[in-house]
Amino acid sequence: FTYLLTRRPRRVQTLWLVGLLSVLSLSEVIIGFAWSTLFSRTAGITNLFVAIGLMDKPVALLPTFGAVLTGMVYQALPYTILVLYPALVRLDPTLLEAARTLGASPVKAFFNVVAPALRNTIVATLIMVFVFALGSYLLPQILGRPQHWTLSVLITDQAIYQSNMPFAAAMAVFLVLISLALVGMTLLVGRRENAL
Template identity: 75%
Template sequence: MSRAASGDSRWVLLFPALMLLAFFVVPFGLMIAVSLFQRVQGGFYEPIVTTANYARFLSLFFGKILLFSLGLSALVAAICIAVGAPFTYLLTRLKRRSQVPWLVALLAVLSLSEVIIGFAWSTLLSRTAGISNLLVAIALMDAPVAWTPGFGAVLAGMVYQALPYSVLVLYPSFSRLDPSLAEAAKTLGASPVRAFLTVVLPALRTTLIATFIIVFVFALGAYLLPQLLGRPEHWTLSVLITDQAIYQSNMPFAAAMAVFLVVASLLLVLLTTLLGRQGRPA
């Protein structure tokens, strides 16, 4: 009976394994191969093994773009944690009936496409129909201004898009948190803010780190928002990959940058998995 069950489980795992092979392993292997090829004029490439594409990627110009992408992703993840952690904590302290509208609102944001989010924020931050007109109406500003395109607009749009993900990832852990921890800290004289910072957050340290990594990986692949809300100097690595592949017709160089992006994402996902295992009770 055990052998039959073992055989059935193998057949059950065969289909996901084939899907993983067909839609990840094979394309990723082809991308690695193309990244080692040499580009020729006319938008083509020939199978001559070279590391020139990776060497070019590590040059000063592309190194700055890489550092900007990593820094922007880290900043988005940090803001999402700073806003999402207290929001999720207060949300889980509400009654179940009161939590439902907030969770529905978060899911509604997740249903929006990146194009809709980008054009909505570009309108909100524009000079003609943006928030600055409201500030002028209440006498907080002298004249309306345009805040897009700009780094602040890119950051606001990416945080708006990633915040629901961070809240939904944090929600299960905050829901299972023992309320007596914060109550004990308040009994000993700690204020609600101090109890949250010194008791609640350290108890969920592993979850917070894992959420930071998840949001970081999500922001690292941002493509449309940096283009819709920012200038060329605010473009991320994903935008540059598309530019090299489509407009510059340099597939080997685009593949080299894509390999780095995928490897970095996989390493961060692996780190999240390891942290999740360490956070589980023995």
């Protein structure tokens, strides 16, 4: 999406970026309850599917893993786009033109020219979104079941509701170690790329 956005006229890019920034102004609570309404049986999207004949009767689409995933993607997508956007704007368009001139299809040109040029940015974005998802707290509780909860929710559950502080502390240390390992991987990839 970000790649296609950078190929649009400047005015279209500005409108999309303003829209993305407006999504960032929403809290996790608002996002969670908006998606729970959309996935509900009474006021949800399945009523639209019934109206156009795709379904026989409305059903609730939550609490499910798909609902949690949809909410978390909706929350993380603007961050992803805003991190990738500057690198894609700075990418020299003549590289793609050269690949197309040499006979590469648009998909092949993207994967052989754009993706390798943005490897560091893509890795950093993936790690950022993964750490962001690890810390997601409200969306898994609003849209999912306990088996869909993230580590931060499980830590809170163990510490406060189960009164199992040692296990909660062990999970918290595990979460910190995962985060530090990901930051270390990012630094390692960056150093190796700079050495080349």
